[in-house]
Amino acid sequence: MTTTHPVRPGEWFESGMGLDDIDAGQFRMTISTDRYTDPDYVQRERDNIWLRVWxxxxxxxxxxxxxxxxxxxxxxxxxxxxxxxxxxxxxxxxxxxxxxxxxxxxxxxxxxxxxxxxxxxxxxxxxxxxxxxxxxxxxxxxxxxxxxxxxxxxxxxxxxxxxxxxxxxAAPLADFLGAEVMELLSPYHLEEMVTVLDVREALNCNWKVVMDAFEEGYHISGIHPELLQVVMIDPSTTRYRFFDKHSVSCAPFEVAGKKYGLEEQVEGIMGLPETFPSVTAVLPRFQELVAENRDESGTLSLPEGATPRTLLQRATRETLTGMGFDVSALTDAQMSDNHGWVLFPNFFMTVRAGEATVILAQPHESGDPNRCYWHIISVMWLPDEYKDALKADRIDVTEPGGYKYFLALQQDYEQMPRQQRGLRNRRLDSMSLVKEEVVIAHYHSVVDRYLAGTS
CATH class of the missing domain: 2.102.10.10 (Rieske [2Fe-2S] iron-sulphur domain)
Incomplete structure (x- = not known):
């Protein structure tokens, strides 16, 4: 008698749309720059978006x-x-x-x-x-x-x-988020996680510049070159799912797998805590699994179908389960792969088993379209004995540059005001998106609907 494995919500990725499946023509790939710089837009967004949405x-x-x-x-x-x-x-x-x-x-x-x-x-x-x-x-x-x-x-x-x-x-939150969104997010058990980073700071850019920055990975090669040493960028493997107002996308986490050998991939994973600090807790078990696959001379060889990526996934599942966190409803891929969620209007989250980082963008109370706030909230599942020690209090940064973010966030922090300066040039009346930025195009289609009063 065979047992049918229940479908896990995270398995959407296996049938998700790739870039070749998406008709970019369904969205406007040209975005006007006045929505980032015109004070009139601030008032329109206030009345048509911010005072109407969850x-x-x-x-x-x-x-x-x-x-x-x-x-x-x-x-x-x-x-x-x-x-x-x-x-x-x-x-x-x-x-x-x-x-x-x-x-x-x-x-x-x-x-x-x-x-x-x-x-x-x-x-x-x-x-x-x-x-x-x-x-x-x-x-x-x-x-x-x-x-x-x-x-x-x-x-x-x-x-x-x-x-x-x-x-x-307002209609109920469930109607705004949608049943599918809630079903896909529930297995992460975000409600059980502890806030380990909570920082809010004013930025010299429009709030939508913040949202745009985290809705695509096209900028990694230019802004985060350090990641290229360990993360393989392959747009053809990214999968997307679009909802009425929201979206999720995922690029499988590969540690330069097509370019480097096993030892280089292992080395890359061991270096991940510099960018992804929570990986630290998983590395001891990962090292044990690697050691089990070395022969007497120290040469590493893996069984068919196994890779350093799958060892990392196994180490993550075993470590979290051993600490008492239920990851049974998450797929193996969700042990290693960050899913990027956009919840309209201002919520972006990368999430994988046991951790998530949320970026919230909000317009500035001055009404200046060239200013906004970003609010970084990182949460992590922790055993009870570590919660009080690692729980973070809110930090409101008042002096520009007064807080040092971890490397990838710091690079985005420095980049976004540069983009805003460029967007303010009067002769630049639009931005031209490429297909890899289709999430941005979908997002602005929702902005358009709200500003037009059709949502």
Missing amino acids: QVAGREAELPAVGDWKEYRLLDQSFLLVRGKDRTIRGFVNACRHRGNVLCNGKGNAKRGLLCQYHLWSYDLEGKLKGVLRQEENEVTALDKDGLGLLPVSVECFAGFIFLNPDPD
């Missing part, structure tokens, strides 16, 4: 205790996220219903409720108005209080992230 406002773990709250700012808007007594995270407009004073700045805890420091009106953690200073003298009745609770904002959680939508008529 967006990540943080991690659930940022609000672990009842009464924990944090402020989420978006351009000229301010929202309040708070964990209630029922453990639910709720969202509100961050303004007292009396005279509009901001209730909370930054983050903190208000287990007994929220208090406006201006005239001491107080609210419970569900947003209901509890107390009014000298209520009887001011003739504020219980009925009045019922209608003066904090204005609610749609908030839902998925994969350990807090999503917020400023639109009071």
Whole structure:
């Protein structure tokens, strides 16, 4: 009797579209530059995108205790996220219903409720108005209080992230993400991962320059030459999947397999922690597997079908499983291959078994199209005994260049403002994409739909 192996969501890659399968003509491959530089676009995006879409406002773990709250700012808007007594995270407009004073700045805890420091009106953690200073003298009745609770904002959680939508008529988050997206992401168990890097910084570029930069690997040869020593770039092996608003793509992780021999490939994997720090935990088991395949003279030979890549995959699965992390619903390829996710409008994530790095891009509150924020959140699965030691607190960088990112991110950090300077040239009215940048083309097609009011 044979047992049929259940289909794993990650197996989409095997039947995913390659570059040759994609009709680039379905998207505009010429992108106007005014969307990066024109102040009018900032206002259009504010009204048609940012105030209408679900967006990540943080991690659930940022609000672990009842009464924990944090402020989420978006351009000229301010929202309040708070964990209630029922453990639910709720969202509100961050303004007292009396005279509009901001209730909370930054983050903190208000287990007994929220208090406006201006005239001491107080609210419970569900947003209901509890107390009014000298209520009887001011003739504020219980009925009045019922209608003066904090204005609610749609908030839902998925994969350990807090999503917020400023639109009071927002459809559920599940409708926005789509069932397929949620199914494909669920096996990673992102909700179990710990934040090990959390950095936010203002950049001198448009927020879409940040999104574009991470939606293609075409720039690796120019911006990340160090990666070429260990990673083989072969566009023909990349696979894509497009959804209504979102997308995922993946280039199989090959350590220069077609160019170098076994020893060089092993050496390349051993050097990966310089760019992918989380690989460090897997290397001891990887070295053991390599040693098992050396003969008495030290010569390395692998069985048919085995490569240093498959040894890395095995080492990753065994290491994570041994530490207590469930990777059973992930494919072998997901042990080594980063899948690049774009969730509209401003979420990019590379994810593989046990780790993910998220880049969030957001327009600057000044309204200057040449400025934005990027927010880097790296998460990793860790055994309980390491969580407190490796958990990272939020860093808000105020001095340009004051934070040193790991190599690949630092190179992107330095590149993006250079692109913005070029985009500001008045005679340059458009960008011309190549087929390898089809994810960018799809992304901007969604931008276009929102700006046109058709999404």
